[in-house]
Amino acid sequence: MNKLALFDLDHTLLPIDSDYEWGQFLVRIGAVDALEYARRNDGFFAQYQAGTLDPVEYLEFALGTLARFPRRELEAMHAHYMAEVIQPAVRPAALALVQRHLDAGDLVAIITATNHYVTAPIAKLFGVEHHIAAMPETDADGKLTGRLAGTPTSGPGKVVHMHAWLDSLGRPFDSFESSHFYSDSHNDIPLLSSVSHPVATNPSAALATHANAQGWPLLHLFND
Secondary structure, eight states, X not given: OOEEEEEOOBTTTBSSOHHHHHHHHHHHTTSSOHHHHHHHHHHHHHHHHHTOOOHHHHHHHHHHHHTTSOHHHHHHHHHHHIIIIXXXXXXXXXXXXXXXXXXXXXXXXXXXXXXXXXXHHHHHHTXXXXXXXXXXEEOTTSOEEEEEESOOOSTHHHHHHHHHHHHHTTOOGGGOSEEEEEESOGGGHHHHTTSSEEEEESOOHHXXXXXXXXXXXXXXXXXX
């Protein structure tokens, strides 16, 4: 297992944004004030697409929403969300891509800017043990505080968190003979530029332009 394979999640392995869809799901089931939440969620999503999002501001909005609910209620809502939104969105081509790297014995991880609470069950759905995501802060009793623990896992932060994770395994980045990273977003150019095999996957227009200029391959998983 001397090869590394990293995957972004939203619009890369999934044809949707799991974070945005979680917010829409909360609105649909009446768990949050529909007008106010939708207004803020849509605004943050537009900022993300434009590359102007403040990741800490957004994450603490999202985590603050989670912190309103008892853990048991959150788990029930998340199970409903997985069944209604995520499982129907998973495409065979994405599952097969991840499985190909797992079968090859690569060290595989999903690394996402979305928070750990929302995305951990999605990583399990793809059969991926290692999952790097924005971590919610918890208090001494294990209750979510609504704040971010540590730093965001977005943009250059993905590079920082990748190195920290590999170091924790005793497998520094430069010990791998090759490394892949699959992503759709221009926000991930720092990590794409760090690996030996960057793959612009279902790329945004901005990333496609950059990838073509760099000679990076483009992969489209959701053209069915």
